[in-house]
Amino acid sequence: MGSEAVVAGVELGGTKSIAVIGRGREILARYRVPTTTPGETLGALSRQLAAWRTEYRPRAIGIASFGPVSVREGVMLPTPKPHWAGADIVGPLAEGFGAVAFHTDVTGAALGEGRFGAGVGLSDFLYVTVGTGVGMGLIVGGRPVTGMMHPEAGHVRVRRSPGDDFAGACPFHGDCLEGLVSGPAIAARCGHGAHLLAADDPRWIYIADALGEAFATLFLTLSPARIIVGGGVGLGQPHLLDLVRARTLTALGGYLGYVDGGNIGERIVPAALGDEAGPLGTLVMAQDRIAAGPGAAG
Structure with a gap:
């Protein structure tokens, strides 16, 4: 079942970003970095995800980002946060994953509250x-x-x-x-x-x-x-x-x-979930992506 699969998640925030590995509601590993430039932040997260792919073999990844973003294209839209306008969010983080889901950080938190809160x-x-x-x-x-x-x-x-x-x-x-x-x-x-x-x-x-x-x-x-x-x-x-x-x-x-x-x-x-809504929501996104099947849009 999708809810039992090991999956990865990334929550990009305006000041900090978190990557997680989990199964259902259980978070198996967590990695946190400050949100600086796209190159630094996405690079650090991508390296951690690569290590987790070897260790945990997650089946999918859910990515939830601060915005505004183009959910369809996986990129950052014009934003007052320096250096981030136009940044490719999904590309660097989705590398090596066969199934990818992407949305805003608020929607990720909503999905976390819907499943667990x-x-x-x-x-x-x-x-x-x-x-x-x-x-x-x-x-x-x-x-x-x-x-x-x-x-x-x-x-x-x-x-x-x-x-x-x-x-x-x-x-x-x-x-x-x-x-x-x-x-x-x-x-x-x-x-x-x-x-x-x-x-x-x-x-x-x-x-x-x-x-x-x-x-x-x-x-x-x-x-x-x-x-x-x-x-x-x-x-x-x-x-x-x-x-x-x-x-x-x-x-x-x-x-x-x-x-x-x-x-x-x-x-x-x-x-109900406080700061855990976002990270758990990214896992829900990944689990739902698996459940939707290979032909579903991310």
């Missing part, structure tokens, strides 16, 4: 990370959704709270969702990081309002069974989710029968 038993859900940026992984029918590129709903515009005059911190859109609720946005708004903002600080209402507006829109447009929230801001502030749940209900105005005050705690939940 807060999405277990669900075929349709969203994973939202709120941290350095806002990223979303959409799972429908148990599979990640990709159109012309991966979902970028972190940059949707939301209705602003009355009295909130913060200009936003997104270099592209100013006060899009990411520009209002990400870690850098909170630091720009408050003059310090989210971890220094008291739980009863009224500025959390503005952040919860923006997330609640976005989540209401996502429930209305995509009808996910659950929105799973991860990331340093999403998981680092336990009081925030209760505020977001309340603001989501207000934004919905009682319109959706399946999202109400009685079950909102099951519709918007914290991620």
